Amino acid sequence: MFPTAEEDSLTTLGADxxxxxxxxxxxxxxxxxxxxxxxxxxxxxxxSNLRDANGKEEDISLTDIQYVFRHKISPSVQVGFAPNIQVDWNKEGGDRFSIPIGLGIDKTTTIGKMPIRLGIETYYYVKKNDMFGPDYGLRFFAIPVMPKLF
Structure with missing residues (x-):
């Protein structure tokens, strides 16, 4: 993970x-x-410029868990989900966790000769790690499909 924000006010989770x-x-x-x-x-x-309640420098300590389920309903269409649970170990108790659930659909098609998976998923956050966390999420994706290696 690299710090990319140009302004300190744009960084979150110690992303500086x-x-x-x-x-x-x-x-x-x-x-x-x-x-x-x-x-x-x-x-x-x-x-890091991030400080804990006592003013001590606080390093990023973040775990990300993407759980995945996809079911084929035809050779080119799948339904399922792949949301990301986040755990911020610098926060206390229930404020550590951000837990989304949701569902989506994707279709494999071709652009030129390249097969590509296009999809959309929507999520509801059953637990968010602070009062500013999202209630809902929407994810669009385009993934090039590589041939099986094995």
Whole structure:
């Protein structure tokens, strides 16, 4: 994760700091269903302007869990979801968690000779990590489809 905001007022979650960390992917890709998760943890490195309640410098400590389920309803159309749960370890209690649920649809088509998945998903946040967190989310995506390697 890299700090990209030009103004300090635009940074959130300590994003004025570079962060690194591990990731793991566990997916089961079947004929009809695909399911699993992508789990990542980001830990801040370097200095940060973010301070805790005592004025001590606070590094980014953020976990992101994307849970995935897709069901094929035809060879080119799928329904399902892939929202991201976020855990901000710098916050206390229930304010740590942002938990969306939702549903979407996608279709595989071609643009020129390139197969591409186009989709839309909508989410409702059953838990948000602060009073400024979203109530709803909308995600559009376009993913180039690569041939199977194995």
């Amino acid at each position: 700091q570079t962060a690194v960390g591990p990731a793991i992917v566990a997916l089961k890709i079947g004929e009809q269903n695909t399911y699993g998760a992508v789990v990542q943890h980001f830990q801040g490195v370097g200095s």
